[in-house]
Amino acid sequence: MDLMRLLRTDLFCLCEELGVEVEQKMKKSEISKAISESAEVEEIRIAWELLLNAKSEAAAREERDREQAAAREEREQAAAREEREQTAAREEREREQAAAREEREREQAAAREERNESREQAAAAAREERAQAAAREER
Numbered sequence: 001m002d003l004m005r006l007l008r009t010d011l012f013c014l015c016e017e018l019g020v021e022v023e024q025k026m027k028k029s030e031i032s033k034a035i036s037e038s039a040e041v042e043e044i045r046i047a048w049e050l051l052l053n054a055k056s057e058a059a060a061r062e063e064r065d066r067e068q069a070a071a072r073e074e075r076e077q078a079a080a081r082e083e084r085e086q087t088a089a090r091e092e093r094e095r096e097q098a099a100a101r102e103e104r105e106r107e108q109a110a111a112r113e114e115r116n117e118s119r120e121q122a123a124a125a126a127r128e129e130r131a132q133a134a135a136r137e138e139r
Contacts, residue, residue, distance in 0.1 A: 001045055003032035010051065011035065017047040 011031045015022045020038045022031050035044060
């Protein structure tokens, strides 16, 4: 396995997995040499495969987390949208009910006014009739 092809960060992970002591300031070639000298090729290969598996699992976990976060965000947005729609519908119903109530009140007021006018006309007609009857009696 050509350790020089690996990224520096991967070499540090491999050192940690194999228990090889290295310093951050060491060159890539020095790190590769330290790994080669402290472990057999098969052991290095197995450790590398374990690291690759761990990286794959971490990437898959991150992807799942992103997908779950996106799904959660979508659900929250849908819930907020639904709430806004329900609020708008409720406000529209309330406006319609208020308009209908105002229309009924106008109609009732007009009907009262009409009844009052009819009573006044009837009272005026009765007064006129009494006045005419009184005038006929005087003659």
